[in-house]
Amino acid sequence: MMQGIMKVNALGHLEIGGCDATELVKVFGTPLYVMDENKIRQTVRRM
Structure with a gap:
């Protein structure tokens, strides 16, 4: 997983x-x- 962007939360769900x-899947x-x-903004600033 990408450092600092994704993790597994207390419910055992992927958090992005x-x-x-x-929850995002339930809605969308x-x-x-x-x-x-x-x-994305961090990456663009480094360019």
Whole structure:
């Protein structure tokens, strides 16, 4: 998993950028493409 972006939360769910992936799927369905805005901005700043 990408350091600092993804982790397993206390419920055992994948968390991406602080958002519970299980909850995102419930709201938006699958397939679901998730991007972390903060990580994208950090990457662009380094360019």
